[in-house]
Amino acid sequence: MAKEFWTRSEVIEIFKIQQHLLAILEEEEIVCPRHRKEDGEKLYSPEEMELLRITKILMDELDVNLPGVDIILRMRHQMIDMRRQVDDILADLVKKLRQRL
DSSP states (O other): OOOOOEEHHHHHHHHTOOHHHHHHHHHTTSSOOEEOTTTOOEEEOHHHHHHHHHHHIIIIISOOOHHHHHHHHHHHHHHHHHHHHHHHHHHHHHHHHHHHO
C-alpha cells in the first residue's frame, strides 16, 4: 500500500532540502500542503511529492531558478490538461465511430 501523506520532516529528509527552501516553495505556491485537523501539521500528498521531486531536479541538476521552476511546472500542468482533453476527444470519436459501424 502506497503512503497517503508525508510530514514536513519526512519531506526534508527524503529530498535533502532545507526547511527554508520548503517554506519558499510553499509561499510561491509551487507546493501546497494540506494541514492535519488535529494539530495543524503540514502534510504532503503524492502529487506534492512529485512536484517536489521535479523541482529538486530542475534546481539541482539543471540549475533552473525559482521563477523558471514555476513557469516549467505551470507549462507541465497545462500540457497534462491538454493531453487529457485530446484523450477525451479521441475516446468520443472512437465511441461515435463504433456507433456508426
